[in-house]
Amino acid sequence: MFFISDELARESDVTVSTYVTSQAEYKGFSTYVISCIFLFVWLSWSVLPDSILNKLGVYYYPSRWWALAIPSYVLVLMMYTYVGLALYNIEVATVKLDDPRTIVDDSGVIITELPGFNQDKIDEYLFNSTSGIWDLPIHEVNKVLYSDEY
Structure with missing residues (x-):
């Protein structure tokens, strides 16, 4: 098997941090699993009909209107944040031309x-x-x- 030496990387002046917390793998894996479960529950709630949800024992849940409204609100909030930050950088953070x-x-x-x-x-x-x-x-x-x- 052919191995590539990291001699050039070790001689460079760029330092790469090798500090990794001992729990990093567990945190990443648990975040991945929780986000997958949340996505599965959200898709099930938004797609499955009421009869199947009732058979699963779920009788009280929000209106399906929220299945589209929440992602739409988040997307619009992201767009407003982007525009707001751009306007802040132009109008507030930039010095005037006569400064x-x-x-x-x-x-x-x-x-x-x-x-x-x-x-x-x-x-x-x-x-x-x-x-x-x-x-x-x-x-x-x-x-x-x-x-x-x-």
């Missing part, structure tokens, strides 16, 4: 604020690609984009 946080952030390093920076060398940074570490001051970028100085 300064759309231009700069706390982790950015503006090159003109570095110690020992010579203001005369700003052209070297304006017309070359940045290293990905430094940010250019917005007023210098605006000069290049919107004025005739350069």
Whole structure:
């Protein structure tokens, strides 16, 4: 039999958790069994006629209207939740366009604020690609984009 070595996985910097609780198999199996029983009972209640349910000893049960209403309500609730979260992210969690946080952030390093920076060398940074570490001051970028100085 041919075995594939996991040597590359062990040498990588990605760590995979091997911590599994001792009861994980039992919890998964019991969840599976309970959900299957629930599905079987729900389908039996929604499909079987009253006479068969009465023969099985079930005399009191909700109206069959709920067999379609509950899944429909859950589906509509899921759709409203999806739309609500999208609207929340757009309207509340997104900063306005005139907010300064759309231009700069706390982790950015503006090159003109570095110690020992010579203001005369700003052209070297304006017309070359940045290293990905430094940010250019917005007023210098605006000069290049919107004025005739350069």
